[in-house]
Amino acid sequence: MSKPKVLYYIHTYFLDSCLETLQSIKYHVDIDLIIEVSPDSIKSTIFELDDIRPYKQLEDLETVLSPAVWKRFRIYLAHIHSARILFFKNKRTFGIESISCGFLLARLIHAGNYTAIHFDTASARAVTSLPFIFNQNLVMTIHDPVVHTGETSFVLTLVRYIYTRLCNAFFFYSSYSMALYSQLNHSLSLRCSKLMLQPYSFIAQFKEFAPPFRSQILFFGQLSYYKGIDLFLQAIPTVLKQYPNEQFLIAGKSSGYSIDTDLIAEYPNNIQLVDEYLSIGRLSQLINHSKFIVCPYREATQSGVLMTAFAMGRSVLATRVGAFPEYIDNGVNGILSDTTSSSIAQGILTMLDAKYYLTLEKQVNSSPSKDVSDYNRNALLEVYSLSKTSNVKA
Numbered sequence: 407m408s409k410p411k412v413l414y415y416i417h418t419y420f421l422d423s424c425l426e427t428l429q430s431i432k433y434h435v436d437i438d439l440i441i442e443v444s445p446d447s448i449k450s451t452i453f454e455l456d457d458i459r460p461y462k463q464l465e466d467l468e469t470v471l472s473p474a475v476w477k478r479f480r481i482y483l484a485h486i487h488s489a490r491i492l493f494f495k496n497k498r499t500f501g502i503e504s505i506s507c508g509f510l511l512a513r514l515i516h517a518g519n520y521t522a523i524h525f526d527t528a529s530a531r532a533v534t535s536l537p538f539i540f541n542q543n544l545v546m547t548i549h550d551p552v553v554h555t556g557e558t559s560f561v562l563t564l565v566r567y568i569y570t571r572l573c574n575a576f577f578f579y580s581s582y583s584m585a586l587y588s589q590l591n592h593s594l595s596l597r598c599s600k601l602m603l604q605p606y607s608f609i610a611q612f613k614e615f616a617p618p619f620r621s622q623i624l625f626f627g628q629l630s631y632y633k634g635i636d637l638f639l640q641a642i643p644t645v646l647k648q649y650p651n652e653q654f655l656i657a658g659k660s661s662g663y664s665i666d667t668d669l670i671a672e673y674p675n676n677i678q679l680v681d682e683y684l685s686i687g688r689l690s691q692l693i694n695h696s697k698f699i700v701c702p703y704r705e706a707t708q709s710g711v712l713m714t715a716f717a718m719g720r721s722v723l724a725t726r727v728g729a730f731p732e733y734i735d736n737g738v739n740g741i742l743s744d745t746t747s748s749s750i751a752q753g754i755l756t757m758l759d760a761k762y763y764l765t766l767e768k769q770v771n772s773s774p775s776k777d778v779s780d781y782n783r784n785a786l787l788e789v790y791s792l793s794k795t796s797n798v799k800a
């Protein structure tokens with residue numbers, strides 16, 4: 407029996423999770439990987455370019471990356487049929503240049519005679535290809551079944567609507583996300599399947615196995631309202647009453663969310679804010695120097711922060727929302743708290759007492775699981791083999 411042939415379309419922001427998922431199927435599926443890169447996505451956790459102007463619309467990934475960076479990617483892309491970048495060079499999401507790239511993508515799909523086209527998120531820039539490939543077996547990974555509070559966008563809502571009406575099947579990285587989506591889209595619920603996240607091992611290549619003195623409690627990632635940064639800040643004074651010398655670091659690029667810096671100003675020797683893009687080298691350094699990671703989120707359908715922390719061997723204090731309880735075994739590989747500043751403070755104190763975070767850390771699974779890989783492979787192969795009109799069992 408011949409292997410399924412799949413074009414896998416990915417945005418740079420989800421490349422770290424994608425690489426882990428591809429490891430589960432790359433020996434069983436012929437994969438052509440297309441990575442979308444635009445002026446607003448040239449920097450993500452594991453992908454970074456300074457300038458996209460010198461490149462053609464379609465380039466092999468190996469020719470774009472430096473030899474040192476390609477060496478880090480090569481092991482993940484071994485046995486992948488091809489890995490290319492589709493460059494959208496105009497800052498405008500919609501326009502002639504995006505339409506041109508959409509045409510190119512459609513031509514590649516028709517020429518490839520694929521079993522399935524897998525969009526790993528709903529790409530607004532690639533939406534112009536959809537009118538030309540609607541008769542293909544289209545599937546999509548939905549990372550967030552609903553738009554996070556404070557990030558609502560008419561364009562995003564419209565684009566997601568178009569993809570969900572044309573795609574044959576949908577994947578989610580948590581039972582929580584899949585159930586939430588099914589509640590809101592009853593007619594599509596039979597076409598939903600769950601995948602499981604693995605620790606993002608790409609960043610583990612930067613791990614220091616004999617880390618220096620670990621001096622800080624770390625929040626990292628995009629700075630957004632739904633991530634509960636204000637709750638974290640409000641929890642810190644309670645912690646400082648018992649641990650007056652404790653250090654807290656909030657690091658990541660803001661997406662328009664403004665942090666109230668008054669509290670930070672009250673504790674200049676204890677709280678540091680770094681509002682900037684973090685390269686993978688810089689991020690790995692911060693995690694290496696951290697005691698543990700805090701995720702004080704108000705909402706969480708899944709969390710790349712969690713999988714990054716686990717890959718680096720760090721335990722996590724997270725709020726009991728969304729998919730966190732599916733990946734954190736409370737009191738085993740991390741701690742779950744309520745979404746209040748007092749509960750978050752108590753969680754931090756528990757982690758610090760007698761350096762409990764070190765006990766939890768020993769039970770963090772930082773390597774990809776064969777069982778999870780087998781599960782993901784079976785889920786993906788089942789969907790890839792279905793026709794356009796088939797239903798997928800949840």
